[in-house]
Amino acid sequence: MAAPDRPADRAEGKTAPKRPLILRYAARSDVGRVRAKNDDSAYVGRHLAVVADGMGGHAGGDVASAATVLDMIHLDSDDYDGDAGTVLADEIQTANSLLSELVHINPKLAGMGTTVTALLLAEGKLHFAHIGDSRAYRLRNGEFEQVSVDHTFVQRLIDEGRLRPEEAETHPHKNVLMRVLGDVDASPELDLATLEVEPGERWLLCSDGLNYVAGHVVERTVRETKSLRECAELLVDLTLDAGAPDNVTVVMLEIVEQTPDDVRTAAVEIVPSTPPSTAAVTVTVTADAAIAPMVAATAEPSTAEDTRPDAGAAAGQPAGNAPDTGELPTSTDPHLGEHLSAEVLREELAGRPHELVGAAAAAAESGSIPTIPGRTMARRAATVLTHKSEQAREESEEYRQAGRPRRWVTVSVAAAIVAFLTVGLWLGYAWTQTRYYIGEHDQHVAIFNGVSQRLGPIQLSTLEAVTEIRMSDLPEFSQQRVRQTVPARDLYDAQRIVKNLERTGTTAPADECITPSPTPATPGATADPSATAGPGATASPGAAGTAAPSPASTAPVCEVGK
Numbered sequence: 001m002a003a004p005d006r007p008a009d010r011a012e013g014k015t016a017p018k019r020p021l022i023l024r025y026a027a028r029s030d031v032g033r034v035r036a037k038n039d040d041s042a043y044v045g046r047h048l049a050v051v052a053d054g055m056g057g058h059a060g061g062d063v064a065s066a067a068t069v070l071d072m073i074h075l076d077s078d079d080y081d082g083d084a085g086t087v088l089a090d091e092i093q094t095a096n097s098l099l100s101e102l103v104h105i106n107p108k109l110a111g112m113g114t115t116v117t118a119l120l121l122a123e124g125k126l127h128f129a130h131i132g133d134s135r136a137y138r139l140r141n142g143e144f145e146q147v148s149v150d151h152t153f154v155q156r157l158i159d160e161g162r163l164r165p166e167e168a169e170t171h172p173h174k175n176v177l178m179r180v181l182g183d184v185d186a187s188p189e190l191d192l193a194t195l196e197v198e199p200g201e202r203w204l205l206c207s208d209g210l211n212y213v214a215g216h217v218v219e220r221t222v223r224e225t226k227s228l229r230e231c232a233e234l235l236v237d238l239t240l241d242a243g244a245p246d247n248v249t250v251v252m253l254e255i256v257e258q259t260p261d262d263v264r265t266a267a268v269e270i271v272p273s274t275p276p277s278t279a280a281v282t283v284t285v286t287a288d289a290a291i292a293p294m295v296a297a298t299a300e301p302s303t304a305e306d307t308r309p310d311a312g313a314a315a316g317q318p319a320g321n322a323p324d325t326g327e328l329p330t331s332t333d334p335h336l337g338e339h340l341s342a343e344v345l346r347e348e349l350a351g352r353p354h355e356l357v358g359a360a361a362a363a364a365e366s367g368s369i370p371t372i373p374g375r376t377m378a379r380r381a382a383t384v385l386t387h388k389s390e391q392a393r394e395e396s397e398e399y400r401q402a403g404r405p406r407r408w409v410t411v412s413v414a415a416a417i418v419a420f421l422t423v424g425l426w427l428g429y430a431w432t433q434t435r436y437y438i439g440e441h442d443q444h445v446a447i448f449n450g451v452s453q454r455l456g457p458i459q460l461s462t463l464e465a466v467t468e469i470r471m472s473d474l475p476e477f478s479q480q481r482v483r484q485t486v487p488a489r490d491l492y493d494a495q496r497i498v499k500n501l502e503r504t505g506t507t508a509p510a511d512e513c514i515t516p517s518p519t520p521a522t523p524g525a526t527a528d529p530s531a532t533a534g535p536g537a538t539a540s541p542g543a544a545g546t547a548a549p550s551p552a553s554t555a556p557v558c559e560v561g562k
Contacts, residue, residue: 019257020078021197022046023121026228027251028236029358032209032244040207040249041065041114041360045352046262048076049251050118051134053207054359055180060102060112062359064182067102067370068095068114069360070345075120076352084122085194088129092116096181096188102370103183113182117148117205121197121255130191131179133208137222140201144219149191151179169211202254206235209248213238228252249358342367432460436494438486438507445469445482445501447494452485464491467498475505482507 025044031037039054039061052068054061072091080087095116103109115132128147130136133155136148149155153176157163168174181188204222217238225231232252239248345364349356356364363369432451439448441463450461471479478501486507488494497507 019259021121021124021199021255022258022262023049023119024228024254024256025049025252025355026232027249027355027357028232029249029361030236030240030244030247032247033240034243034245035247037062038247038358038362039065040209040247041069041358042205042249042251043069043073043076043354043356043360044251044253045073045076045354047078047121048073048118049203049205049253050116051205051207051249051251052117052181052360053115053132053134053209053247053249054112055114055177055182056109056112060109061114062362063102063109063370064099064112064114066359066363067098068092068116068181069356070363070369071095071098072118073345073354073356074348076354078122080122082123084120084125085127085192088118088120088127089190089192092118092129092131092181092190093187097186099182100186110183113177113180113184115177115207116181119203119205119253124197126195126197126255128191128193128195131181131188132177135204135206135208135210137204137206137218138201139203139222140198144222147193147195151191152177197255199255199257202252204235205251205253207247207249209244209246210235210239210250212242212244212246212248222252228254247358342369345369429455429460434490436464436488436491437461438482438488438494438497438501440471440483441466443471445471445474445498447488447491447498448485449491464494467502469498469502473505474501478505478507 023044023046027042027044029038029040029042039056040052041054041062042051043049050069050072052065054063054065056064072095075088075091078084099112099114103112115134116129117132117134117136118129119136120127120129128136130148131151133150133152134148135146135150138145138147152174154163154168154171154174156178157171158165158168163171179185179188202222204218210218213235218235221231221234221238225234229252232250235250235252236248342364349364433449435449435451437448437450437452439446439452441448444466446466447464448461449464450459453460471482474482482501486497488497500507
């Protein structure tokens, strides 16, 4: 929409300043006539549009598409400092790694994956990213063309001249995907492009469910239907009339110049309702719904076939279609359904114009958002809260000034906590350096300063002294004690223990472990409690000569190894 041409501007020869470009949009997703649940997800806002078509059926197609779309919604912004294309590609690769981690913590999701077709409008350019067989069409200057390339087996045959395009629809392997996001490739190859844009051009993003409508019919509908909402609804209805054996998702876009009304527009509802006739049975998209006990998930090969079986217990239709059972969705895996993450997500969605449909909408509505313990929740919270909506950025300077003192308070509190932890760690380390223990070094008994533990890569002790006592000269039980380390109160105590090892072979003090020795007979010595040997007396058992030690003079037995 061009800026109004005012007479004053014409008289002065001025040109009205160019306004920022934004997306006008409409979206709809439907489970179709055959499938029991919706594996499609889509999001569209002022600057971002993404369509994801999940694969894997019960093994988690809805989980894959919902997780991917919800992890990308924070990109709905135009503030990227010329790096928007790289950011878009990096976020899709990050979403791929998160899907792999979901499979790692829940092997029943093995084989799940999703297509992704995304557009990011930033700084007057349109950044395009694509993998899989969802499609992107553009209508510009009267020319309608498919911008995306299907990453399928039959498309490769067509490119190599081994198959005619008209034969592709009946080919037995038409659903085999050669490239996909998910539990297949650690670093999938994306189709990326940065495109020039013009106000007035239209885009259609769709899942492959729309392929059941003839191409010329799709083109005519996009050309002739002026209303974006009516166009999206009509394309889905045409798919349903054609039998809709697959889920179908349609996102219609038009690139326009932003107007003052757009800046003041309030956020729209998360999900528009769809006709009850196409409503799904449930709205949950938890892993336990996607991997019901009666289903045996099998891993997909690297050239995964997009089978999307029609049987299942969960569906991904918009939340407005779900019957209200009054029961909260249950989950056998506490890591799939982080409610804190869901609250942060809902708060962000409520603050920006957008539409969210399909499995992602069901996940956001129910709170059953696929997450990785700690990592995904923290990442979502951080990215969602730091990538504010355009509406928030357009608010008055007074509002932004009011937020600064709170940020300084937060920073001050964080700095105080870091200082407290630093002082605490230093005091703890200083205390360890007042301790000593006996241990082994180079096959010798040694004295160490500190404690015999490590704090990560930091050893909390240093070698104080190495003695001349060889470990092999000690009794077996003493060797074991030394290898397990013998704590000492201070350096003097450590030296005392070493002296005991040298004298007695044990770590016990000398006065606690005295070995009795024979006592020669002397005149007047008492050899027996009832007899006294006189001078020249011949020693006999119990008499002088070898004095029998009394119970009171017997040294206590030393216990070792404790």
